[in-house]
Amino acid sequence: MSIANEMNLLIVEDDDNFREMAVAWMRRKGHRVEEAANAQEALKLFEEKYFQVAIFDMNMPGISGLELLQRVKSDGVETQILILTGQATVENAVAAMKMGACDYLTKPFPLADLEHRCRLAHDLWSLQKENRQLKEVIARGRPEKLMIGESKPMQDVIRLIERVGPTDKAVLIQGESGTGKELAAQAIHHASEVRAEKPLVTINCAALPEQLVESELFGHEKGAFTGATTTKSGLFEVADGGTLFIDEIGELPLSLQPKLLRVLEDGSFRRVGSHQERRVSVRIIAATNRDLSEEVADGNFREDLYYRINVMSLVLPPLRKRGKDINLLIDHFLNSDWSIAEDALELMQNYSWPGNVRQLINALERATILAEENLITIEDLPLEVVESTDSGEILKRSENVRRLDLIERAHIIEVLKEEQGNKARASRTLGIHRRKLYRLLERFEIDETSYRD
Numbered sequence: 291m292s293i294a295n296e297m298n299l300l301i302v303e304d305d306d307n308f309r310e311m312a313v314a315w316m317r318r319k320g321h322r323v324e325e326a327a328n329a330q331e332a333l334k335l336f337e338e339k340y341f342q343v344a345i346f347d348m349n350m351p352g353i354s355g356l357e358l359l360q361r362v363k364s365d366g367v368e369t370q371i372l373i374l375t376g377q378a379t380v381e382n383a384v385a386a387m388k389m390g391a392c393d394y395l396t397k398p399f400p401l402a403d404l405e406h407r408c409r410l411a412h413d414l415w416s417l418q419k420e421n422r423q424l425k426e427v428i429a430r431g432r433p434e435k436l437m438i439g440e441s442k443p444m445q446d447v448i449r450l451i452e453r454v455g456p457t458d459k460a461v462l463i464q465g466e467s468g469t470g471k472e473l474a475a476q477a478i479h480h481a482s483e484v485r486a487e488k489p490l491v492t493i494n495c496a497a498l499p500e501q502l503v504e505s506e507l508f509g510h511e512k513g514a515f516t517g518a519t520t521t522k523s524g525l526f527e528v529a530d531g532g533t534l535f536i537d538e539i540g541e542l543p544l545s546l547q548p549k550l551l552r553v554l555e556d557g558s559f560r561r562v563g564s565h566q567e568r569r570v571s572v573r574i575i576a577a578t579n580r581d582l583s584e585e586v587a588d589g590n591f592r593e594d595l596y597y598r599i600n601v602m603s604l605v606l607p608p609l610r611k612r613g614k615d616i617n618l619l620i621d622h623f624l625n626s627d628w629s630i631a632e633d634a635l636e637l638m639q640n641y642s643w644p645g646n647v648r649q650l651i652n653a654l655e656r657a658t659i660l661a662e663e664n665l666i667t668i669e670d671l672p673l674e675v676v677e678s679t680d681s682g683e684i685l686k687r688s689e690n691v692r693r694l695d696l697i698e699r700a701h702i703i704e705v706l707k708e709e710q711g712n713k714a715r716a717s718r719t720l721g722i723h724r725r726k727l728y729r730l731l732e733r734f735e736i737d738e739t740s741y742r743d
Contacts, residue, residue, distance in 0.1 A: 297321045297412045300344040302332040302358065303374070304351060308397075312345075315401040316408075329353035329361075336362065341369050343411045345404070348375035348382060356385060363390040368418070370411035372404075437470075437477050438622055439615040443607035447474070454602045455481020460554065462539075462599050463577040465606030468648030471577035474606060475535040478575055485573055488532030491525050496538035504546050505562050514563025526559060530570040539599065540580035540591065547592045554598045574599060609643040609650065619647060623654050630666045637668060641675045660733050662726070669695060669733055699734040702727075706741035 299321050303309035309325055316323045324339065326332040328350055335341075344362070346355035353361075359371055373386040376397040383394045392411050395404065437448050454461055455478045463471045472492065479490045493506055505515075509524030525534060536542070542550065553559045557569045576599045585591035609616065616639055620630065630638075643649055657670040668676060702720065709715040717724040730736075 295320070297408060298340065298342045299323045299408060300326065300332065300335060300341040300369075302326045302329065302345065302350070302355070303347045304328060305347070312401060312404065316405065319405055321408075329355075329358040332358060333361065336365075336367055336369075342415045343372065343408050344369045345372045345374060345408070348373050348386070356382075356389065359386065359389050359391055368415075370415045372407055372411055437473065438618055439612060440618060441607075441612040441615045443611055444615060447604065447606060450602075450604055451477050451481060454478060454604070456483045457602075458482070458484070458573055459601045460574045460576070460599050461602045461604055462582070463575065463604045463606065464582075465577075465579065466608050466644075466646055467579050468646030469606040469608060470647050471579075471606060472535065472537060474604060475533075475575045475577065478604075479533040479535075479573075482533070482573070485532050489529050490533045490535060491529040492535045492537060493525055494537040495541040500543045503543060504549070507546070508549065508559050508561055510562035511564045514561070518563070521561075524559075524561065526553060526570050526572055527568070529572045531572075533573045533575055536574065536576045538578060539576040540578040540582060540585055542591075544590070544592070547595050551592065551595045551598060554595075609646045614639075616643075616650070619650060620654065623651055624658070628658060628661075628664050628666065631668065634666055634668045634671055637671060637675055637678075641678050660729060662729070695734070698730070699736065702730060702734065703736060703741050706736075711738065711742055 297316075299316055301309055301312050301316070301323060303312065303325075304327055306327070309327070313323050313325050324335055324341070326335055329352060332344075332346075346358050348355035350358075355373055355375075359373065362369065362371065370392045371390065372393045372395060373382075373391045374395050374397060375382055386394055392414055393407050395407055437444065437451065439445065439448070451474065461475075461478055463474050465471055475492075476490060480486050493503075495503055498506060505518075505522065505524070507524050507526060509522050509527060510518050512518060512521045536550075549559060553570070553572070554574060557571055558567050559570070560567055582591055582596050582600070586593045586596050609619075617635075620635075620638070624630075638650075638653075645652075653672050653675060654666075656672060657666045660670040661667065702716075705716045705719050706713070709719060713727055714724060717727040720727065722730075
C-alpha cells in the first residue's frame with residue numbers, strides 16, 4: 291500500500307476479541323494501528339501520538355465512548371472519530387454527532403465496512419487539514435500594514451476603516467484612479483469580525499463585456515446561452531460568507547442593477563438560465579472613480595441602489611494631497627538597497643501625480659531598471675515628472691548634470707557611428723560593459739536612426 295493510502299488509526303474497545311480482530315484486519319490492510327482497552331489508555335496514547343482516525347466503543351466501563359469523545363474534542367485534538375455501539379438508538383447517534391463524531395456504526399458489521407468508514411473519515415481529516423493549511427497560507431500572505439500614510443487625510447481614512455471594518459455594512463469607496471481602492475477594500479474585509487477568514491472576491495465591471503458581467507456575478511446553468519457548455523457558480527456563491535468587492539460599479543449595466551439590489555436586500559438571486567432561487571450572505575464593498583450622485587441625476591445609475599451601497603462612504607485622497615506620505619510610499623515600494631538622489635526626490639515630492647500611487651509605483655519600477663549602482667537620479671525618472679510645471683527651479687540646479695548628459699549622449703552616438711553600429715565594439719571603445727551601454731541607449735533614447743546614415 292502506498293504511503294498516501296495509509297492511515298494512522300486508534301481503536302478503543304473493551305471487547306478484547308473484537309479489538310484484536312479489528313487491529314489485525316487493519317494492519318493486514320497496511321495501516322498503522324494502535325489499540326486501547328479503555329478510555330484511560332486512549333487518553334495516554336493521544337498525549338504521545340497523533341491519529342488521523344480514532345474508533346471509540348460507546349459502552350465501556352469507567353469513562354464511556356461519548357465521554358471520551360467529549361474529552362478529546364475539548365482538548366482540540368485534530369482527529370476524526372467513529373463511534374461503535376451495539377445499542378442502535380437515534381438518541382445515541384444524535385448525541386455522538388453533536389459532540390463531533392464524524393460517523394456512527396452499529397454492531398455487528400463486517401470489518402470491511404469499518405475500514406470503508408475509516409477511509410471516509412480519513413478523507414474528511416485530509417480535507418480539514420488542507421483547509422487549515424490554506425488559511426495559514428492566506429494569513430501569512432497578508433500584508434502586515436495594508437494602508438500606508440501618516441498624513442491627516444490618510445489617518446482619517448485608516449480610522450474610518452477601523453470603525454466600519456467590524457460592522458457588516460455595505461461600503462462605497464470613492465477616489466481617483468490609482469488611489470488604492472482595492473487595498474482599502476482588503477483592509478475593510480480583514481477588519482471584519484466574522485468575514486475575515488472567508489473569501490474576498492473581486493470583480494471589475496469595467497474590465498468585462500456587458501454580456502459577461504451577469505454570468506460572472508450570478509453564475510449560469512449549462513446551455514443558458516451560446517458557449518455555456520457547463521454549469522458555473524457566480525462570484526456571489528464563491529464569496530458566500532465573505533466579501534464581494536465590486537470595482538468600477540459605475541460601469542454596471544442598468545439592466546443588472548435591479549438584480550444586484552435584490553441580493554443586497556435579501557441575499558437572493560438566480561443563476562442565468564435557472565428558475566431556482568439561491569441565497570447567500572455576502573458583504574458588498576463597491577468602488578468608483580465617478581461621482582455616482584451625478585450618475586443618478588443623469589439616469590445612468592439607480593437611486594435606490596446608490597443609497598443601498600452607500601451606507602458608509604470612504605473617500606481616498608489623491609497622492610498630491612498626502613504631503614510627505616510620498617516618502618513613506620517610496621521607502622515601502624523600493625528595496626532597502628536603493629537610494630534616491632536629493633534632487634530626484636525633490637522632483638517626485640513636487641510632482642502632482644495624476645495617476646496617484648499606481649503611477650508612482652510604475653515610475654519607481656522604471657527607475658530601478660534604468661538606474662546605475664542602485665542610485666535613482668533625475669535621468670532615471672519619467673519625462674512627465676522631469677518636465678512638470680513644478681520642476682523648473684529644481685532642474686535649474688541640475689542643469690550642469692543635464693549638460694554632461696548631452697555631452698555623454700553625443701559621445702556615445704559618435705562611437706557607434708565609428709563602429710558602424712556594432713554595440714560590442716562600441717562598448718569596448720567606451721570602456722563599459724555592453725549591458726551598461728544598452729541602459730544608456732534606453733536612458734538617452736538613442737535608436738539606430740541616431741547613428742546610422
